[in-house]
Amino acid sequence: MPELRIIIPENMEKTLDSLIRAGIAGNKAEIVRSAITQYLSSVPTAWSKDYDLESVFSPDGRILQVEYATIASEKGLLSLGIQTKNGLVLLKRKSPACHPDLSALRYNEYTRPLQKLSKKIEISMTGIMADGKLVMKKAKEILNQNTKNESVDIYSLVEELSFFLHKFTLNKDLRVLGACFIIGGFDLTNHPKLFLLDPSGSIHETRVVAIGNEREKITKEILTKFSDEMSLEESIQLAIRSTVVDNDDLENIIVDIIDGKTGNFKELNLEEKMAFLRS
Numbered sequence: 001m002p003e004l005r006i007i008i009p010e011n012m013e014k015t016l017d018s019l020i021r022a023g024i025a026g027n028k029a030e031i032v033r034s035a036i037t038q039y040l041s042s043v044p045t046a047w048s049k050d051y052d053l054e055s056v057f058s059p060d061g062r063i064l065q066v067e068y069a070t071i072a073s074e075k076g077l078l079s080l081g082i083q084t085k086n087g088l089v090l091l092k093r094k095s096p097a098c099h100p101d102l103s104a105l106r107y108n109e110y111t112r113p114l115q116k117l118s119k120k121i122e123i124s125m126t127g128i129m130a131d132g133k134l135v136m137k138k139a140k141e142i143l144n145q146n147t148k149n150e151s152v153d154i155y156s157l158v159e160e161l162s163f164f165l166h167k168f169t170l171n172k173d174l175r176v177l178g179a180c181f182i183i184g185g186f187d188l189t190n191h192p193k194l195f196l197l198d199p200s201g202s203i204h205e206t207r208v209v210a211i212g213n214e215r216e217k218i219t220k221e222i223l224t225k226f227s228d229e230m231s232l233e234e235s236i237q238l239a240i241r242s243t244v245v246d247n248d249d250l251e252n253i254i255v256d257i258i259d260g261k262t263g264n265f266k267e268l269n270l271e272e273k274m275a276f277l278r279s
Helices: 010-021 028-042 045-049 064-074 100-106 129-144 154-167 215-223 232-243 247-252 270-278
Strands: 079-084 087-093 114-118 121-127 179-186 192-197 203-205 208-211 253-259 265-267
Touching: 010 028, 064 121, 064 179, 079 121, 079 179, 079 192, 079 215, 079 232, 087 121, 087 179, 087 192, 087 232, 114 129, 114 253, 121 129, 129 154, 129 179, 154 179, 154 192, 154 203, 179 208, 179 253, 192 208, 208 215, 215 232, 232 253, 232 270, 247 253, 247 270
Parallel strands: none
Antiparallel strands: 079 087, 079 208, 087 253, 114 121, 121 179, 179 192, 192 203, 253 265
16 A cells, blocks of 8 residues: 655644544544545545536536536526516515625626626526626627617527536636526517527526526415416416515615506516515
């Protein structure tokens, strides 16, 4: 067996002596050897082969950088989307302000995690904020190429953003973006559409979607009550009731709606959110 020599700090040596006296191990070398073996067994085998240092396939067909980016996005605050037959509800949990007077400074036109892209298209993100802002900026650039933002095809927008995200998985000199996105809006025939974009650039069209650190609990709760025949008002109520703990928690969510009947985009104020919670 190869010989391994290590220097043990004095305070750790006393701890090892205590373990030996307690009969847990016969000598210090045995304890250290056991600790090293345990540590190495807990380290993913892909590390030693560098499959997670850049966007390449591991032997079992995984792209570990994409998986890590997805984990990063799942650590973000909740974003929620519900599509109804006549509109869309987008909800985003925000972190509480450290002081009430700072609320207006923390979320403005540029820092708001829910961004209105056109009269009938909005995007929400969760994950690493700077990564999300990069994609939101790209979405605005795509729309600005069209002089009539309200007539932009939401399918084309989602497809271009998908290509944009996917490029970060192909270049070893770029890091995969650690953010997921919900895009909601109306297509050119004025039908509501809801999409999820993940860090790999994959597109998922859906009726109900939640991303972020509460996604499993919220998705399960909403799907037990959701119906294709729900009205926009019923969906707003479902989104708020599934997310909010109490009245004080209403301050920590942003709720935007796009009404297909009127074509109006609106952010609910505190009184309106409270009314839906109590109704």
